[in-house]
Amino acid sequence: MPGLMRITSRDAFAEVLAEARARTRAYEPARWPLLRQIEDQLEFMAGATARGRVPHPDDRGRTGLGPLGVREFADTDPEYADWLGELDYTFARYDVLAPGPARRRRGILQVWSGREGFRKLVLVPGVARTVGTAEADFVVHGDRAGSPQFSVVWDGVCAHVQAIDPHRISVGGEPCWTGELANRGWMQAGRTTYRFLVEDFTQPPAPPNPGEAALRALAQLQGLRDAGTLYAIVDAARADRPLELVEESVDPYASLYDGEQGRAHDDVAPYLVRLGRGSGLLERLVGEGWGEAWGVFVVSGAEFEVVRRQLRRFLMIDLEGEAHRVFFRFYDPRVLQTVAPVLTADQRGDFLRHLEAVLYETPRALARLDHA
Known part of the structure; x- marks a missing residue:
């Protein structure tokens, strides 16, 4: 789900979840079996994330609100459909959601190997960029005979990477055509290793109190x-x-x-x-x-x-x-x-x-x- 998102943190997830549950109740789910199914899934999400819990990986794959929302409400209540889609997407990735209140954080793709180590490509949510050895938005280890190797777009939760033919990439050590990166994830393209970071992701051990x-x-x-x-x-x-x-x-x-x-x-x-x-x-x-x-x-x-x-x-x-x-x-x-x-x-x-x-x-x- 590349693009701008409202749910970019765990606090934002709880806020949108509460709004979606209230909207569902207003639709009177007792009169519509589909809404009872949505209500049950929202209740499951609320229980799985209550009191700071991170849902088990098996639980994070048990919902299907996104397809339901698009199919049934995209035309009649697009806001509600968007809520259901974002909740479905972010519940599956709840473990990589930033803690605390919502913030429009930027993503950072960092070169991690070779002579250009430490260089950063700053990613704005929803804006796709290309990376490669030539003719790319971000040229790394430039080569006249090179080419773009992959594209990357940050949606506020994950960075989505896609190889550009004829190249292949690997994400977390696994060869692939497409993949996702969360904070401190890593990938390779050609002979270059990259890692991905999220701006100001890790909270301080205690609230700062400067004198x-x-x-x-x-x-x-x-x-x-x-x-x-x-x-x-x-x-x-x-x-x-x-x-x-x-x-x-x-x-x-x-x-x-x-x-x-x-x-x-x-x-x-x-x-x-x-x-x-x-x-x-x-x-x-x-x-x-x-x-x-x-x-x-x-x-x-x-x-x-x-x-x-x-x-x-x-x-x-x-x-x-x-x-x-x-x-x-x-x-x-x-x-x-x-x-x-x-x-x-x-x-x-x-x-x-x-x-x-x-x-x-x-x-x-x-x-x-x-x-x-």
């Missing part, structure tokens, strides 16, 4: 983000949550580590993220992570790869008294609190080449390392 220092810092950072000059460096070694937030965002990002050896350390790597105005990632990083040393912020008008190359120069440094180069965790605000006051003018200038400033949290405020 005054965090709110002041956020106000400063929002202005820089809206001006298009704000990056974040997020430290995946600190916790699972910061990288989860980055992955489930539409913002472009990449590890500061390179090559296959770098990919082996994805779970502990520092990641550069360019924060965009249309994303809520900044608010989530500050709201959930202030005081947890999740990373630092970089102010620069330079392009992503220029900033990334500059920062990679300082992943390892020479340290007096050490025989070998050592890791420099400049993206840890606790390290910067110690290092920033003792940098010489030359060291500061070298570190900040192509950068306007690095901003980092302290117990009371957002501190700034700049050229002054």
Whole structure:
């Protein structure tokens, strides 16, 4: 059921289910056997999803409201027919529905293998895009002799992928012509692996409760983000949550580590993220992570790869008294609190080449390392 949908979360499912049950009762199902069948199926759905339950896979395949709605109500009550169709579709996929209230989330198809790893194709609900090695909306590992390999459309619940002849794809390791991807699903086309994510899908372990220092810092950072000059460096070694937030965002990002050896350390790597105005990632990083040393912020008008190359120069440094180069965790605000006051003018200038400033949290405020 590609296209725009009203049911994009479990709360929305419960809301539409309640409305459909009320409409069914208004039709007086006792007088019409078909409506009694619909009423029974709606009651079954309500019981299977009550009190936060996720229906068993066998139960999710037991309803048939979609065909009933289209056949009997498409002309006389199209709204009711749409409700029944969406309920049928989303009940079968209830386990992949986003928790919480309805939101028009975007889908994210991410390149996961090869030299273009971490690139993202942002999907708007209901808009089909083509992906391939040439002549596609999203060209990956471009090849003059290439062609579009598959199409993808995100409906707010699942991404629907379809191979473009003569290509084949695999979804979750299974060869196919068509398939579906839910949050953190994966697929392959040609020699490239992709994974699919849903914007802001995973809820925080506890409701964010930022303090005054965090709110002041956020106000400063929002202005820089809206001006298009704000990056974040997020430290995946600190916790699972910061990288989860980055992955489930539409913002472009990449590890500061390179090559296959770098990919082996994805779970502990520092990641550069360019924060965009249309994303809520900044608010989530500050709201959930202030005081947890999740990373630092970089102010620069330079392009992503220029900033990334500059920062990679300082992943390892020479340290007096050490025989070998050592890791420099400049993206840890606790390290910067110690290092920033003792940098010489030359060291500061070298570190900040192509950068306007690095901003980092302290117990009371957002501190700034700049050229002054």
